[in-house]
Amino acid sequence: MYRGKARxxxxxxxxxxxxxxxxxxxxxxxxxxxxSELGDxxxxxxxxxxxxxxxxxxxxIKIKRIxxxxxxxxxxxxxxxxxxxxxxxxxxxxxxIASKIDYKTGAVHPSFTTSELTNAIPELNDxxxxxxxxxxxxxxxxxxxxxxxxxxxxxxxxxNSGASGVVVAHGTDTMAYTSAALSFMLKNLKKPxxxxxxxxxxxxxxxxxxxxxxxxxxxxLSDIGEVVVVMHGSSSDDYCLIHRGTKVRxxxxxxxxxxxxxxxxxxxxxxxxxxxxxxxxERGSGxxxxxxxxxxxxxxxxxxxxxxxxxxDYCIDRYNGIVLEGTGLGHVPENLLPSIKSAKxxxxxxxxxxxxxxxxxDMKVYSTGRELLSMGVISGMDMLPEVAYVKLMHVxxxxxxxxxxxxxxxxxxxxxxxxxxxx
Amino acid sequence: MYRGKARxxxxxxxxxxxxxxxxxxxxxxxxxxxxSELGDxxxxxxxxxxxxxxxxxxxxIKIKRIxxxxxxxxxxxxxxxxxxxxxxxxxxxxxxIASKIDYKTGAVHPSFTTSELTNAIPELNDxxxxxxxxxxxxxxxxxxxxxxxxxxxxxxxxxNSGASGVVVAHGTDTMAYTSAALSFMLKNLKKPxxxxxxxxxxxxxxxxxxxxxxxxxxxxLSDIGEVVVVMHGSSSDDYCLIHRGTKVRxxxxxxxxxxxxxxxxxxxxxxxxxxxxxxxxERGSGxxxxxxxxxxxxxxxxxxxxxxxxxxDYCIDRYNGIVLEGTGLGHVPENLLPSIKSAKxxxxxxxxxxxxxxxxxDMKVYSTGRELLSMGVISGMDMLPEVAYVKLMHVxxxxxxxxxxxxxxxxxxxxxxxxxxxx
Numbered sequence: 001m002y003r004g005k006a007r008x009x010x011x012x013x014x015x016x017x018x019x020x021x022x023x024x025x026x027x028x029x030x031x032x033x034x035x036s037e038l039g040d041x042x043x044x045x046x047x048x049x050x051x052x053x054x055x056x057x058x059x060x061i062k063i064k065r066i067x068x069x070x071x072x073x074x075x076x077x078x079x080x081x082x083x084x085x086x087x088x089x090x091x092x093x094x095x096x097i098a099s100k101i102d103y104k105t106g107a108v109h110p111s112f113t114t115s116e117l118t119n120a121i122p123e124l125n126d127x128x129x130x131x132x133x134x135x136x137x138x139x140x141x142x143x144x145x146x147x148x149x150x151x152x153x154x155x156x157x158x159x160n161s162g163a164s165g166v167v168v169a170h171g172t173d174t175m176a177y178t179s180a181a182l183s184f185m186l187k188n189l190k191k192p193x194x195x196x197x198x199x200x201x202x203x204x205x206x207x208x209x210x211x212x213x214x215x216x217x218x219x220x221l222s223d224i225g226e227v228v229v230v231m232h233g234s235s236s237d238d239y240c241l242i243h244r245g246t247k248v249r250x251x252x253x254x255x256x257x258x259x260x261x262x263x264x265x266x267x268x269x270x271x272x273x274x275x276x277x278x279x280x281x282e283r284g285s286g287x288x289x290x291x292x293x294x295x296x297x298x299x300x301x302x303x304x305x306x307x308x309x310x311x312x313d314y315c316i317d318r319y320n321g322i323v324l325e326g327t328g329l330g331h332v333p334e335n336l337l338p339s340i341k342s343a344k345x346x347x348x349x350x351x352x353x354x355x356x357x358x359x360x361x362d363m364k365v366y367s368t369g370r371e372l373l374s375m376g377v378i379s380g381m382d383m384l385p386e387v388a389y390v391k392l393m394h395v396x397x398x399x400x401x402x403x404x405x406x407x408x409x410x411x412x413x414x415x416x417x418x419x420x421x422x423x
Numbered sequence: 424m425y426r427g428k429a430r431x432x433x434x435x436x437x438x439x440x441x442x443x444x445x446x447x448x449x450x451x452x453x454x455x456x457x458x459s460e461l462g463d464x465x466x467x468x469x470x471x472x473x474x475x476x477x478x479x480x481x482x483x484i485k486i487k488r489i490x491x492x493x494x495x496x497x498x499x500x501x502x503x504x505x506x507x508x509x510x511x512x513x514x515x516x517x518x519x520i521a522s523k524i525d526y527k528t529g530a531v532h533p534s535f536t537t538s539e540l541t542n543a544i545p546e547l548n549d550x551x552x553x554x555x556x557x558x559x560x561x562x563x564x565x566x567x568x569x570x571x572x573x574x575x576x577x578x579x580x581x582x583n584s585g586a587s588g589v590v591v592a593h594g595t596d597t598m599a600y601t602s603a604a605l606s607f608m609l610k611n612l613k614k615p616x617x618x619x620x621x622x623x624x625x626x627x628x629x630x631x632x633x634x635x636x637x638x639x640x641x642x643x644l645s646d647i648g649e650v651v652v653v654m655h656g657s658s659s660d661d662y663c664l665i666h667r668g669t670k671v672r673x674x675x676x677x678x679x680x681x682x683x684x685x686x687x688x689x690x691x692x693x694x695x696x697x698x699x700x701x702x703x704x705e706r707g708s709g710x711x712x713x714x715x716x717x718x719x720x721x722x723x724x725x726x727x728x729x730x731x732x733x734x735x736d737y738c739i740d741r742y743n744g745i746v747l748e749g750t751g752l753g754h755v756p757e758n759l760l761p762s763i764k765s766a767k768x769x770x771x772x773x774x775x776x777x778x779x780x781x782x783x784x785d786m787k788v789y790s791t792g793r794e795l796l797s798m799g800v801i802s803g804m805d806m807l808p809e810v811a812y813v814k815l816m817h818v819x820x821x822x823x824x825x826x827x828x829x830x831x832x833x834x835x836x837x838x839x840x841x842x843x844x845x846x
Contacts, residue, residue: 253782328596359676
């Protein structure tokens, strides 16, 4: 994987080999990492035993191999069953979290088997009988409603086969959309479904995948019968927050504590143990079912000063439902009002959310809002725009009747609507 | 303005009259307020001398008038000039802040004259020679790029006529878009331009307009030569934050401290006096000019799982520039890549921002980002999507050359790009 000068210096040494590097007075020992995606031809990266990666310029260095990389075992993957521990299935969908783990073992092929996972994070074996299932391997920006259905079916199958809970390893970009989709699609859910990911790409130090995954497994064993996102709660590697799947949002592009609960307190924390901080749906019995009827003809349109009505008209003509990301308490500029009026005539529901993200939509306060209400616009209440978008797909999957759509959109299904806004 | 039972009970008493209300054992005295927009026919609202509004059910109450409302003066508005104080012009554009002020005087017609303003907030006269100018009176959701130009010209005219600084009273919904627009359009700005608004509609207690306006006037007298937003810094009525005009966003639909600086520390605070907390452009001399060339054919498109390429194609065909609100570090699903490729061919710049809002765009980390970069997508760095949208209008107003557009978008003009992300 290395090129140019770095490749020359490495000669026969391969990624995953344990090496000793001398550069001037300094000596480094550790595993040769794959070339950083940002790397040039002049550096190699090794992972030190402290867990940190270091980039070293290959100019005037001496390298010797200490130990060859452990080749990936060709044996059939098989979970070791400990009789007295509950079962947790970790479903892989791709993203940074899946590839990261392998690096610690020195085996760098991007796969996701139980033995690799538990070799990398032995603590998992103390918690549960871990079983892994790589459903697919995609970057989460390429997640689609079709994939949501696959994940929902896989989760239900595992839970109905006796798993105590399921962890879904997922890229972070669209994790919150998927957690909302699973929240709506998994009916009669009485067991934990914990999504976890990793914010730091595999070639950077200070991995967050281990803590997120271990914490998610702990949540999967907990009393919470809901879909949740389990990710770092601070920029240190000290604890994770448990966010309700319908109230969470990726709020930072790169920080480890990128995820935040919006318009709701997190359900709890994982700091060694699972700590509950608010009301939640408790674990129960009964089979979970999957309602995978989604109407994918829904558009999410952001409102801004200078927006032309033609974009909205285009969407109203082609889609079965529109979610607006309005301003303030749920407003749009007056030039859009004729389009919104036409939506009602065409039977296309228009749901209002707010681009402030925090706070509720309240269209009764100002005249613009009242006019929108009179045109049949449905208040998204305290739902995030992204959650309202996913929910409208779900609702339109079962009815096209405008009154029923309104009723369902404004009825809490999976914690997406709080009675009062706490924040 | 009152209807039904409330109207009957009030008989000849009019809004603005000072009244005494007896209900059971309790006695209330204060000004009769206009009927709450949410109010029913069974309540009246009076403003107590403490400044708080109270709603009283009209059942079994006794009302007597203490004093008739002061009728609005018909005399020509005229600012009182105190020789030893600097001049500050408050430009009114509409929104909650303009109407609120009148309520304190008991005169309820929605106007915005200097004498009314200084009668309502006498403290203003101690700070500066206040002059007001009602430019127009619109709800800020109806703000357009054309109005931005009017505001920019009015601000420049006042500053170039000797005003120490200008306050722009503005509705909160789109205040941050306007502050960004003014930041880009006002060239060689060396004096403070402070936007202030009010989050609480006039019929609610705990007004925030007074503190925001007084604080904004203090900022207008300060050493800061920039466009800033001055709004509550906490949910109490205790201090205001000074946000850079290009780094601020409305982050809550209803809280008084709705505005937050994103990817930048606020410039400072106003707590009695102006306190500076970070680097800023200092006050200087020289005339401010207005660059009001804006290309309004720019679209802001939010990315989400399941988005169809046709919406993006539609925008690329009709607009001169596109700002994407991508996921994570600046990604889009792969089905949009052909559209983005076509944009380059058509000479339409595509700027990437992130829907996480916090954090920088960095398209070099993952393969999706690198592919977008290779297609000519311009990184919006740490600019908010809304700010990148306004800036692209501004940049396309002076050039259509793709390389020059990229260079200008990635060059800091008015504090919109920070070298490193602090948060």
